[in-house]
Amino acid sequence: MGTYESYQDYKNSQNSWIGTIPKHWNIQRADFLIQTNRRQVSAESLDGVELIHYSIPNVQEFGTGKMENGDQIDSAKLLISEQQLLVSKLNPRKSTLCIAVPNDQYTVVASSEFVPLLAGKTHLEYSYYVWGSDKVTKLLSSMVQSVTRSHQRVNPSDILKIYWAWPPLHEQKAIAHFLDHKTAQIDALIAKKQSLLDKLGEQRSSLINQAVTKGVNVAVPMKESGVAWLGEIPRHWETKRLRFLMTMSGGLTPRTSEPRYWGGDIPWVSPKDMKSERLSSSIDTLTEDALNETTLRLYPPGKVLIVVRGMILAHTFPVAVNEVPVTVNQDMKVLETTMNPEYLAVLLRGIQSLVLSIVEESAHGTKVLRTDLLKDMVLPVPPRVEQDEIVSEVARISSRIDKMVSTVTAVITKLQEYRSALITNAVTGKIDVRDFSIPTTTEQREVAHG
Numbered sequence: 001m002g003t004y005e006s007y008q009d010y011k012n013s014q015n016s017w018i019g020t021i022p023k024h025w026n027i028q029r030a031d032f033l034i035q036t037n038r039r040q041v042s043a044e045s046l047d048g049v050e051l052i053h054y055s056i057p058n059v060q061e062f063g064t065g066k067m068e069n070g071d072q073i074d075s076a077k078l079l080i081s082e083q084q085l086l087v088s089k090l091n092p093r094k095s096t097l098c099i100a101v102p103n104d105q106y107t108v109v110a111s112s113e114f115v116p117l118l119a120g121k122t123h124l125e126y127s128y129y130v131w132g133s134d135k136v137t138k139l140l141s142s143m144v145q146s147v148t149r150s151h152q153r154v155n156p157s158d159i160l161k162i163y164w165a166w167p168p169l170h171e172q173k174a175i176a177h178f179l180d181h182k183t184a185q186i187d188a189l190i191a192k193k194q195s196l197l198d199k200l201g202e203q204r205s206s207l208i209n210q211a212v213t214k215g216v217n218v219a220v221p222m223k224e225s226g227v228a229w230l231g232e233i234p235r236h237w238e239t240k241r242l243r244f245l246m247t248m249s250g251g252l253t254p255r256t257s258e259p260r261y262w263g264g265d266i267p268w269v270s271p272k273d274m275k276s277e278r279l280s281s282s283i284d285t286l287t288e289d290a291l292n293e294t295t296l297r298l299y300p301p302g303k304v305l306i307v308v309r310g311m312i313l314a315h316t317f318p319v320a321v322n323e324v325p326v327t328v329n330q331d332m333k334v335l336e337t338t339m340n341p342e343y344l345a346v347l348l349r350g351i352q353s354l355v356l357s358i359v360e361e362s363a364h365g366t367k368v369l370r371t372d373l374l375k376d377m378v379l380p381v382p383p384r385v386e387q388d389e390i391v392s393e394v395a396r397i398s399s400r401i402d403k404m405v406s407t408v409t410a411v412i413t414k415l416q417e418y419r420s421a422l423i424t425n426a427v428t429g430k431i432d433v434r435d436f437s438i439p440t441t442t443e444q445r446e447v448a449h450g
Helices: 056-062 124-131 134-141 170-213 289-294 341-350 352-356 371-375 382-425 442-447
Strands: 010-012 020-022 026-029 049-055 066-068 077-079 086-087 099-100 107-110 114-118 142-145 152-154 162-167 222-224 232-234 237-240 245-250 262-269 284-286 303-307 318-320 332-337 360-363 365-369 377-383
Touching: 049 056, 056 086, 056 352, 086 124, 099 124, 114 124, 124 134, 124 170, 124 382, 134 382, 170 232, 170 382, 262 289, 303 341, 318 341, 332 341, 341 352, 341 382
Parallel strands: 049 107
Antiparallel strands: 010 020, 026 162, 049 066, 077 107, 086 099, 086 114, 142 152, 222 232, 237 377, 245 332, 262 284, 303 318, 303 332, 360 365
């Protein structure tokens, strides 16, 4: 933070996790300054009402509430009739929070998993940055009262029991004004870098699709494949339905109540492991007893693994090749092929959008791939030597783009770290931004305060 001035005088906050603070700031427990909103409305009273709903998924995805139909509300909600800060009780390290705003045209409600904080004697936007700072998220993480399979939960009252350093109200407004401007600048830079990542992903998909459907030699004579989505293919290639190119089998989940089955040396692959194109391990493992006492198969290396059930199929079709012997669960399928398995894997990745078009929703709401339709898909089949060439070309393409993705991702990480540090330093008084003003010209805006 070398581009910003410090305050002239500091004092010990008497809180090791806050450190020193400006001399005129006060340490005070939050619940002496901030009120909570306890107004709730029943699900029945919201039936058929046009709503803006601040749920945790909505806030995490959109940063705000989202329009919902009344019939989707199945429990009591917090009524948002005045502007307030929503702080999630769940997974404090994720720092899920936002400022909820009432609306004249719609009923605005929030999930009861939020603790709703009213401004009280503080500036609400300043409080937003306090609860979003690393200092507070780490502190709340240390206050976790219970842990479930997917959530850590903080006692709601603990969210307001934290001691914090509070500057005078006019200074809180100045700090919030500064952070609004600077975080917006940083977020705009992050958005540009994220857009570049998206374009690199599109470029990768396009180049891979070209390689697996047209080959690597652009000079070869072409012919019509007779398949609408495929178009022309090299004249010497064949087309076949997937069912004639492989056999498909699956797996299961051994009894979780039988400890003898779990924790061995045998990888048991499930959709949560399918985050890499090559697999040599898994989160959960099985023992020889599980293999011997169930119908599970142990698949040797070089098989194509695909996900056929799970919410990830809403946007991604995971495909991998195993490098070690593995078993799989019931949400997976294993394809054994006489083709180069690496080629089949890159081909299936290359036609991801086509595969996702045959994903349906089960009665329980999860996504399911229609394997009968997948087997009937007509695919291009080059000679084996060209399959090998295509695999090598795809590896070259992926390596080149991966390097660019890595560079851009590193920049995004640095920007996120800088954003986080800027917030923490501002709300703990490590930098003095009282005289900050938004520059009025483009040239000034680019150089102002670094």
